[in-house]
Amino acid sequence: MTLIKSISGIRGTIGGTVGSNLTPVDAVKFASAYGSFLKTTVQVDRKLKVVIGRDARISGPMIHNLVVNTLVGLGIDVIDLGLSTTPTVEIAVPLEQADGGIILTASHNPKQWNALKLLNAKGEFLSGADGAKILELAEAEAFNFAEVDDLGIITENQAYMDIHIDEVLALPLVNIDKVKSKKFKVVVDGVNSSGGIIIPKLLEEMGVEVVKLYCEPNGHFPHNPEPLKEHLGDICKLVVEEQADFGIVVDPDVDRLAFISNDGEMFGEEYTLVAVADYVLSQTSGNTVSNMSSSRALRDITIKHGGNYQASAVGEVNVVELMKATNAVIGGEGNGGIIYPEIHYGRDALVGVALFLTYLAGQDKTVAELRASYPQYFMSKNKIELTPQIDVDAVLKLIFEKYQKEQISTIDGVKIDFASEWVHLRKSNTEPIIRIYTEAPTQNAADVLAERFVTELKSIAGI
Structure with missing residues (x-):
């Protein structure tokens, strides 16, 4: 079971123990951190307003109720879209003149996962700096909830998929x-x-x-x-x-x-x-x-x-x-x-x-x-499961040193551009894995290149 806290939100598997999975306690804590962040950074002379929508995951209604009512408890009004999509919530935030938004979805992850994806007042994902501040607030748990007369109000609006x-x-x-x-x-x-x-x-x-x-x-x-x-x-x-x-x-x-x-x-x-x-x-x-x-x-x-x-x-x-x-x-x-x-x-x-x-x-x-009719390129997308003992940064540093004579970028992991093909190795932001993406003029060449780097990574990491 897994809980991944990152600057883009919190994502985890449902059930299990607090702090190691996306439990109700973790959902409330992170929603509290996001709401507290808005209260300390958004300057308006009215109650704050947040748009919330969810995908159809089995855990959606549970996480949805926890997050909505946590914001209400902080004194934040909620525009509740109910069943929705990520881009629908992104469009709704500025149309509602809201101060932020939360999409409850783990995107492409299997059904045991769910997540809180966090938006700013433009309906765009938060910056890395803002995400880091929310993680700090969640860690400190220094939340100040509203008194009874100042609780937020929930307004349901299920028209936004049509909009x-x-x-x-x-x-x-x-x-x-x-x-x-x-x-x-x-x-x-x-x-x-x-x-x-x-x-x-x-x-x-x-x-x-x-x-x-x-x-x-x-x-x-x-x-x-x-x-x-x-x-x-x-x-x-x-x-x-x-x-x-x-x-x-x-x-x-x-x-x-x-x-x-x-x-x-x-x-x-x-x-x-x-x-x-x-x-x-x-x-x-x-x-x-x-x-x-x-x-x-x-x-x-x-x-x-x-x-x-x-x-x-x-x-x-x-x-x-x-x-x-x-x-x-x-x-x-x-x-x-x-x-x-x-x-x-x-x-x-x-x-x-x-x-x-x-x-x-x-x-x-x-x-x-x-x-x-388009240029013909073929990709291979692979991944290696990580264990806590693996120092990913050290592994990628060794790859960089081995191939530093090639055209190479370290903006995001390590990307090596060869003459007619490339490989990109990076640690996932959403799962405990290293992703290995390759591209070449034929599928076989892309697969062979991927297999080569999977073998090299496993050898270096001692897997």
């Missing part, structure tokens, strides 16, 4: 009429969470025929919720059986997006951002950003359209920071996360779906043909 859809459809680069004219048929895997409600609803608004797979928001994930090829056999098969134009897969909180091509093959979650960026850049000149673990294909597409590409450290807050600094018109992460500043600075599967459909409607190509 989110309306905001997406109002984007200038989304062409509903063009999409409707194509009469697309799409299979949706909502992994029995919030995406099973909001993605079909968006598609139907765009005139798309929807075939639903695992769209019951009961929190019983029918497969590992991370949208990777090895977890998606059912939808790959159903896309072919239904003769659908393509398939859509989202993670439980709907900030990651993967497509299945019409032939039942993975479009590749790395290429979600590539395709959407290709469309955006064809209409709006500008720059792009992705993280260091993302495909070189985005760089190639950006150069084709006359823009500049830059890579940030892994983590949405890092991507957003670099996007703002470079005035990027589109960006995101290679895990299928689309960040389109025209609507908000957060990964948003709805935005990705609407822009991709509009782009596809203007192409005389199938989804498989569109995928084949």
